[in-house]
Amino acid sequence: MSMTDERLARAYLVRVAEPPAPALAAFVAEWGPIAAAEAVRKGLCPQRVQGETAARRELNLAEPDLEAGERIGARLIIPEDDEWPAWPLLCLDVARGRGVQSAAVPLALWARGDARLDEAAEAAVAIVGARAASGYGEHVAGEFAYGLAQRELSIFSGAAYGIDGAAHRGALAADGVTVALLGCGLDAGYPAGHVVLLNKIAEQGGLVVSEYPPGTPPARHRFLVRNRLIAALSEGTVVVEAGRRSGARNTATTAGALGKIVMAVPGPISSAMSTGCHDLIRNSAATLVGSVDDVIDIVGKLGTRTTERLRPRRRTDGLGADALRVHEALGRGQGKSAEQVATESGVPVPRVRAVLPALELEGLAERGESGWQQCRAVRKTQESA
Amino acid sequence: MSMTDERLARAYLVRVAEPPAPALAAFVAEWGPIAAAEAVRKGLCPQRVQGETAARRELNLAEPDLEAGERIGARLIIPEDDEWPAWPLLCLDVARGRGVQSAAVPLALWARGDARLDEAAEAAVAIVGARAASGYGEHVAGEFAYGLAQRELSIFSGAAYGIDGAAHRGALAADGVTVALLGCGLDAGYPAGHVVLLNKIAEQGGLVVSEYPPGTPPARHRFLVRNRLIAALSEGTVVVEAGRRSGARNTATTAGALGKIVMAVPGPISSAMSTGCHDLIRNSAATLVGSVDDVIDIVGKLGTRTTERLRPRRRTDGLGADALRVHEALGRGQGKSAEQVATESGVPVPRVRAVLPALELEGLAERGESGWQQCRAVRKTQESA
Numbered sequence: 001m002s003m004t005d006e007r008l009a010r011a012y013l014v015r016v017a018e019p020p021a022p023a024l025a026a027f028v029a030e031w032g033p034i035a036a037a038e039a040v041r042k043g044l045c046p047q048r049v050q051g052e053t054a055a056r057r058e059l060n061l062a063e064p065d066l067e068a069g070e071r072i073g074a075r076l077i078i079p080e081d082d083e084w085p086a087w088p089l090l091c092l093d094v095a096r097g098r099g100v101q102s103a104a105v106p107l108a109l110w111a112r113g114d115a116r117l118d119e120a121a122e123a124a125v126a127i128v129g130a131r132a133a134s135g136y137g138e139h140v141a142g143e144f145a146y147g148l149a150q151r152e153l154s155i156f157s158g159a160a161y162g163i164d165g166a167a168h169r170g171a172l173a174a175d176g177v178t179v180a181l182l183g184c185g186l187d188a189g190y191p192a193g194h195v196v197l198l199n200k201i202a203e204q205g206g207l208v209v210s211e212y213p214p215g216t217p218p219a220r221h222r223f224l225v226r227n228r229l230i231a232a233l234s235e236g237t238v239v240v241e242a243g244r245r246s247g248a249r250n251t252a253t254t255a256g257a258l259g260k261i262v263m264a265v266p267g268p269i270s271s272a273m274s275t276g277c278h279d280l281i282r283n284s285a286a287t288l289v290g291s292v293d294d295v296i297d298i299v300g301k302l303g304t305r306t307t308e309r310l311r312p313r314r315r316t317d318g319l320g321a322d323a324l325r326v327h328e329a330l331g332r333g334q335g336k337s338a339e340q341v342a343t344e345s346g347v348p349v350p351r352v353r354a355v356l357p358a359l360e361l362e363g364l365a366e367r368g369e370s371g372w373q374q375c376r377a378v379r380k381t382q383e384s385a
Numbered sequence: 386m387s388m389t390d391e392r393l394a395r396a397y398l399v400r401v402a403e404p405p406a407p408a409l410a411a412f413v414a415e416w417g418p419i420a421a422a423e424a425v426r427k428g429l430c431p432q433r434v435q436g437e438t439a440a441r442r443e444l445n446l447a448e449p450d451l452e453a454g455e456r457i458g459a460r461l462i463i464p465e466d467d468e469w470p471a472w473p474l475l476c477l478d479v480a481r482g483r484g485v486q487s488a489a490v491p492l493a494l495w496a497r498g499d500a501r502l503d504e505a506a507e508a509a510v511a512i513v514g515a516r517a518a519s520g521y522g523e524h525v526a527g528e529f530a531y532g533l534a535q536r537e538l539s540i541f542s543g544a545a546y547g548i549d550g551a552a553h554r555g556a557l558a559a560d561g562v563t564v565a566l567l568g569c570g571l572d573a574g575y576p577a578g579h580v581v582l583l584n585k586i587a588e589q590g591g592l593v594v595s596e597y598p599p600g601t602p603p604a605r606h607r608f609l610v611r612n613r614l615i616a617a618l619s620e621g622t623v624v625v626e627a628g629r630r631s632g633a634r635n636t637a638t639t640a641g642a643l644g645k646i647v648m649a650v651p652g653p654i655s656s657a658m659s660t661g662c663h664d665l666i667r668n669s670a671a672t673l674v675g676s677v678d679d680v681i682d683i684v685g686k687l688g689t690r691t692t693e694r695l696r697p698r699r700r701t702d703g704l705g706a707d708a709l710r711v712h713e714a715l716g717r718g719q720g721k722s723a724e725q726v727a728t729e730s731g732v733p734v735p736r737v738r739a740v741l742p743a744l745e746l747e748g749l750a751e752r753g754e755s756g757w758q759q760c761r762a763v764r765k766t767q768e769s770a
Contacts, residue, residue, distance in 0.1 A: 136653060136655075139655075140654060140655075265654060266651030266652065266654065266659075266663060266666075266673070267651065267652070267653055267654075268521060268651075268652055268653055269525060269650060269651065269652075269675040269676065270521075270524075270525075274651075275675070278651060278673055278675045281651075281666060281673050282672065282673045282674075282675075282679075287667065288651070288663055288666050288667045288673075289667075290654040290660070290663045290667075291654065294667070
């Protein structure tokens with residue numbers, strides 16, 4: 001991992017505010033990481049960004065953090081890297097544009113393991129559920145993860161006891177790719193009983209990921225903030241067991257708010273651990289799934305990225321409302337400035353500036369001498385497809 | 386039970402065709418039972434009615450049937466009786482008008498037990514399910530029936546082994562009203578293992594009901610035909626357990642076609658007996674219910690008759706599309722012929738003739754010297770309410 005200026009800037013930025021930091025995320029998207037870090041450090045930034053960063057802005061642990069990461073075999077994945085899962089994370093940006101404040105894009109992600117995060121997130125299902133799971137729930141989580149991993153889907157979860165652990169183990173048993181997203185630093189050794197499991201995940205072709213820098217202790221609010229990443233990085237979320245008020249239901253709600261597919265597994269009505277799933281199904285917040293095939297059917301039907309990869313001419317199918325408007329406003333013949341695009345699309349300038357780099361990473365837009373335009377290469381692919 | 390001419394005519398008619406006999410039902414509604422029976426006996430009736438009655442029209446067992454009924458403590462309930470559940474059965478008429486051929490109104494119903502069928506059907510829930518039920522399913526069926534019976538709802542079911550039996554027993558345990566609808570004669574002693582249960586139902590304030598005359602053996606197609614009555618006579622149907630292709634799913638489908646509420650209980654996905662329920666829920670053919678309160682919530686919300694009885698000014702709320710059009714077309718000041726009503730409402734004459742008597746039984750229409758009109762008495766009730 002090279003200690004480029006961008007990486008140092010992002011290592012500073014990812015620690016300077018407690019996630020989610022929507023104002024900082026928008027500021028960094030607009031200014032770029034280096035200028036943004038400099039501005040934050042000097043306190044020369046908009047008031048809301050100052051609010052998010054005031055407590056920690058004088059603390060620059062970028063170099064020690066990157067060194068600490070290296071010692072535990074972790075790297076800092078940044079949007080400037082090929083590995084950055086720009087496309088899946090775009091849904092956060094879109095949701096925030098719709099007013100979902102907690103849906104801030106992460107500024108960088110710490111990761112440990114051999115898998116590439118962007119590839120793992122290309123065709124992924126999240127399996128989440130109660131910590132105090134029943135034997136039935138753990139069995140179902142394991143079977144689903146095993147079956148889905150066999151079909152080449154990555155299994156994302158939160159590494160908690162109960163359903164999460166069973167899901168990770170099921171995917172490992174199928175030699176599949178599984179990604180654990182933590183609500184603490186990668187060196188926190190949490191949950192204590194899953195340290196061996198997390199090592200296995202990192203060593204056996206999976207990933208352990210967190211937006212929290214080394215040394216960050218676990219906290220309840222961090223699990224909730226982390227849930228948005230589980231939801232965003234997968235095509236759909238399967239809730240296997242959930243009590244009436246649970247973190248898993250929070251992930252399901254977040255996934256729904258991000259426009260992702262939400263699924264829930266039913267169980268005996270006598271089991272309190274199935275109550276949350278039954279509520280989600282009854283309220284039409286989740287589709288009932290009773291088998292791996294059910295999940296494949298639903299994710300396959302509604303999946304955007306998978307479909308899109310099969311049919312390149314429809315790459316824009318999965319774009320959110322703002323991204324689509326920005327993409328449409330981009331000229332084909334001549335480049336445009338962000339301001340011009342904003343005027344034509346009706347999307348505010350800062351949002352346009354946030355969306356354009358994501359479109360570029362996806363090969364849907366490119367920056368030429370005369371400004372931004374739709375990507376030539378993709379247009380060719382589209383026409384030849 | 387008096388052996389009136391109507392009753393003798395209906396005892397003949399209910400045996401002369403194998404239910405459902407939609408052409409005969411429409412013919413009887415139009416001509417009245419006495420003239421219709423005479424015409425059928427002589428073969429002087431429309432071709433489709435002849436088709437339904439040809440095999441048995443020369444067989445007049447009306448008197449022996451009524452005597453056989455008396456010997457087993459059974460009565461023949463006919464539409465001319467106060468006890469006839471005209472209102473709930475109207476949904477069959479409406480569904481047939483929409484083209485659901487199997488939804489023929491029964492010509493009469495054999496019944497054994499002290500309850501009044503019309504009263505039992507005023508606030509009723511059907512609980513149905515697999516014969517090869519699991520312990521879980523039987524437990525849930527019993528608990529639901531017990532809890533709903535405690536809330537003064539009658540429990541309708543089909544007296545089969547498994548879920549049906551558990552539902553009847555649960556209602557009896559709560560000293561509630563339960564009604565068993567059979568697909569054979571009341572004297573068939575079927576199912577053999579439930580003869581004692583059926584006697585208990587009849588003796589402990591419930592009813593055992595069938596449209597099949599004494600001596601009719603059970604048959605698979607009769608269970609399916611019977612299912613329409615379970616669905617029609619209750620506000621909603623709860624499917625507790627059902628395999629992928631089962632009679633209980635047939636009842637659920639019928640209930641849906643009749644515009645009734647369909648509910649299903651989830652269970653472990655590993656149980657084949659819950660597969661049918663999960664399919665119904667996933668396909669939005671049924672609402673998931675996990676408790677007695679869930680059922681009350683849903684039946685209370687959508688229930689028509691219960692609501693309607695509380696608010697007499699809205700008696701027409703529960704009417705089907707055709708019945709509503711016929712009711713609206715009836716004048717308030719002067720009577721109209723069926724033909725006039727047909728012209729004004731756009732509903733065909735035979736349908737108008739079938740719907741008018743049902744509206745009369747419900748106190749929504751009356752026949753004066755000048756023809757049919759909206760009922761004065763009800764108008765008064767409506768105005769004073």
